Amino acid sequence: MSSLSSARLRRSIALHLFLTPLALIWLFPLWMMVIFSTMPDNGIFSPGIELLPHGNFVDNFNNLQRDTNFVGAIGISVSVAVTYTFLSVLLTSMAGWALARYQFFGKGVVVGIIFGTITLPYAVVLIPQFIMVARDFQLANTWVALIVPPLFNSLGVLFMRQSFSMMPDDLFDAARVEGVKEWRIFLFVALPLARPMLAALAIILFLASWNNYLWPLLINSQPGSMTAPVALGTLIGLTKVSWGGIMAGAVMLTVPMLIVFVLLQRHFIAGIAAGAVK
């Protein structure tokens, strides 16, 4: 073995010795969530720590379904997240395109305001947004209320603006010289080139919608229109908390996202790292 490859091996072993415990620490709560989802309520708080799954998952899930119509809530969550992700990716990329490619009066101010909104804590926006949507527009307990208010994502706009800014002007100039309309340039040249960034943005937005708890809790609290995290929250009652059901629900909410992330992580990393090197 050459000295170079043995040095590499030593470095790799050292790295694994350092990172493996960290990964285990990070994964432990997730694993315990899976374990708890398979245990009866009274077993979860038993004194010993159980590290292997039991056989109570189906019972826990049945209780969850009976109490919250959880499958229906997941259906709502999926529909909201998919619609939101599609519309938000479209809107943020269109806004990013406009800010990256066009010169117009007040552009600097617009970009400044978008930057500014990132610094605002969500709690500051929450109450005015609730009053506007629920009282002024009378949209409480509707899909529109769930999907529309968070559609315009400042971070997404800036992310896409940066992505489009990094693309060479010549590509778009070539299309303009060829007589291609601006919206077709956006659709057929810019968007395909931004695919890794779009994939990353889509994952981030889907996750944000999927995990969103506070806004859906405020605006869609009627049974039958709740998203899955809100439905799960209703299991925490004043006198009884169904921990087994909550854990089973948490597993069902987490596993699909893990699968999506693992499948798309190549795009995700490519998108996040885009522009880091030329």
Place this chain on the structure above:
Amino acid sequence: MATVTLSNVVKRFGAFEVVHGANIDIKDGEFVVFVGPSGCGKSTLLRMIAGLEDISGGEIAIGGKLVNDVEPADRGIAMVFQSYALYPHMSVEQNLSFGLRMTGNPKADTDRRVKRAAEILRISELMDRRPKKLSGGQRQRIAIGRAIVREPQVFLFDEPLSNLDAELRVQMRVEISRLHKELGATMIYVTHDQTEAMTLADRIVVLRAGHIEQIGRPLDLYDDPDNLFVAGFVGSPKMNFIKAQIVGRDAHGVVVELAGQEKTRITQPLAGAAPEAGSKVIVGVRPEHFGSAGEGDTDLVVAIDVVEHLGGTSFLYARTAHGEDVVIQRDAAKVPTTSEVTVSIRKSYLFDEKGLRLR
């Protein structure tokens, strides 16, 4: 095919003027090269003709029609970019046909044009490949093909060979020349490489800092430059400039003496008014216009620093007694072996202190 006329064309970026009233008449089917150093405004001028940059003043006409406010696609032009600007997610065939497909051109006609371009450029076997699978020269061909399918009146080339290596550049230069002969279209070509300009152009427009310094046929610019800049820019190695002063006038013209070197007097025929005796001037000598001692007006002793052997020709990098650098071209067989050599000046050009040619 069409004429292109620029009348007092001005370009400003904010308060900063980068093109100061350009006037150029390009004939139908002519190959005109805009040449100049980086930042001289040549690409801006081309982009204004293409319609990719607004013009701040003046008029541009293509085929006799004013196009100041006409969209790029409606100007009858096609452009080849320095970066090739190929769409990386499309195949060669899709790259060639993209513009026509997007503008609703009939499919049969699109197919015919793409096939013709592929035949002209000999790229038929590359049609299914993506740009990243192509070499630099092939990409350049596709970029030119994309211009050909538009069947434009005017081709615009923005430094199309800059990204190619030296050998491929020569090859593509010949290809572009062949294409011009074959299509007979008007072509405007931007480059900072004077060799490209000299070899391709019917006429060259030399630009500096947004001003047109001279327009003319390649050999006219070489043999008869209007000023110091054109004299220095056209030709490789560039013309040598030696400081001198006027010492008088005789029956044959004005007599100058090279600075710091007595008895190196040159007589220049001069039709116009001569500067007064004692005026500072600059004598320009092309490397090939140095001869052996006694062959020209005057002899000059130079100290040789470096000799470059290029096969049939050699270049001597030397210094005059006054410390001015000069490059001397010699046949390989006549390269001196001594560190000092006496050369003569067989032909020279005279420029005043402002750099204008004295004729």
